[in-house]
Amino acid sequence: MIRDPQTLEALLDAVNRFVRERLVPAEALVAETDEIPDDIVREMKELGLFGLTVPEEYGGLGVTMEEEVMVMLAMGQTSPCFRSLFGTTVGIGSQGILFDGTEAQKKKYLPRLATGELIASFALTEPEAGSDAASLRTTAIREGDHYIVNGTKRFITNAPHAGIFTLMARTNPQDKGAGGVSAFIVEANTPGITIGLKDRKMGQRGAHTADVIFENCKVPVSQLIGDREGQGFKTAMKVLEKGRIHIAAICVGVAERMQRDALNYAIERKQFGQPIAEFQLVQAMLADNQAEIYAARCMVIDAARQRDEGRNVSTEASCCKLFASEMCGRVADRAVQIFGGAGYIADYGIERFYRDVRLFRLYEGTTQIQQIVIARNLVREATR
Numbered sequence: 001m002i003r004d005p006q007t008l009e010a011l012l013d014a015v016n017r018f019v020r021e022r023l024v025p026a027e028a029l030v031a032e033t034d035e036i037p038d039d040i041v042r043e044m045k046e047l048g049l050f051g052l053t054v055p056e057e058y059g060g061l062g063v064t065m066e067e068e069v070m071v072m073l074a075m076g077q078t079s080p081c082f083r084s085l086f087g088t089t090v091g092i093g094s095q096g097i098l099f100d101g102t103e104a105q106k107k108k109y110l111p112r113l114a115t116g117e118l119i120a121s122f123a124l125t126e127p128e129a130g131s132d133a134a135s136l137r138t139t140a141i142r143e144g145d146h147y148i149v150n151g152t153k154r155f156i157t158n159a160p161h162a163g164i165f166t167l168m169a170r171t172n173p174q175d176k177g178a179g180g181v182s183a184f185i186v187e188a189n190t191p192g193i194t195i196g197l198k199d200r201k202m203g204q205r206g207a208h209t210a211d212v213i214f215e216n217c218k219v220p221v222s223q224l225i226g227d228r229e230g231q232g233f234k235t236a237m238k239v240l241e242k243g244r245i246h247i248a249a250i251c252v253g254v255a256e257r258m259q260r261d262a263l264n265y266a267i268e269r270k271q272f273g274q275p276i277a278e279f280q281l282v283q284a285m286l287a288d289n290q291a292e293i294y295a296a297r298c299m300v301i302d303a304a305r306q307r308d309e310g311r312n313v314s315t316e317a318s319c320c321k322l323f324a325s326e327m328c329g330r331v332a333d334r335a336v337q338i339f340g341g342a343g344y345i346a347d348y349g350i351e352r353f354y355r356d357v358r359l360f361r362l363y364e365g366t367t368q369i370q371q372i373v374i375a376r377n378l379v380r381e382a383t384r
């Protein structure tokens, strides 16, 4: 749903200009230094990117899912590390508060998230609990007016920058499944929290992940999301479901960027006395890229519209994440192939995208998890 086409167009114009004039020229520097320059972060805040999904009443832009997708398609036209900086705040880091938080929790945190003053991270994954998220071992045991949190969270995006964590922890150790899990808002400066060293990753330099270690960390009971124990796994699933459409949109955007780079290269590069774009075997790769990008783009917009209409999009969100992330991997591979030897050389930039996009098939639910969600939904609906 697009609420006001003119307002959205103005926002997209601003984002497109920011991407073109500020982010694309900074890509190589960020990849080299592993840091996003402060002035770029400041401009992201000024553009309102940190408050995209925060409702207007709490100081954000309150975009619909379709509008969010449009912004992510635009943000995808550059290195995905830039999206990552505000993406966890507008996505998985803050949405648990929005979906299931109390009014007091929303009032306390959402306005500060919307301005970018606070960065939010999502702390679900653990060393022994990734795809099997319900088996998480971090405990939060109530003692008086606090919970005592112990455990380790792994690969937590933006952990080194986070002001708050949406933390999933087991409040009922007797219940080893999803029902024993609760969600909390934990302030990063709470004593008992240690952030590990930044992970050394395959790609997406400039976006940082790390372990978050909780040792007898005292979290006030007021930080329990929704004031209800045992709801944390469901909160996490709802957050991830929406996040899958968001990530799929980024996959489409990045694939479009790689396709544009590959097309330009194919037109400029001459072999056998003519541009390689004239060769049908190169054209086949460009055409396959285009068809798949178009398919994924249509899927993502359709799923976003259905979600805005209030429909259950569990299956559609997983279809989008599965197809768009796999599509993006295929497009990256063909783009490198079109670049030929240059595709393997860092100066041309395409090998960086090839490494960056590998993450899309892994995080926020692997391709295999999306397959499981889709198939389970199908069987459940057919046997109901």
Ligand code: COS
Residues within 6 Å of the ligand: 092, 122, 124, 125, 130, 131, 132, 133, 134, 178, 233, 234, 237, 238, 240, 241, 314, 363, 364, 365, 366, 369, 372, 373
């Ligand atoms: N929205 C709301 N509730 C949901 C939900 C959703 N999308 N998906 C599941 N739930 C609810 C279920 O309805 C169930 O509630 P009841 O017990 O009241 O029926 C509860 O959550 C448990 O669900 P389920 O039984 O399906 O849990 P499983 O342990 O079988 O796990 C998968 C399901 C595998 C799908 C889940 O663990 C998952 O998504 N794993 C991947 C996690 C992930 O993406 N990790 C990436 C790192 S985080 S960036």
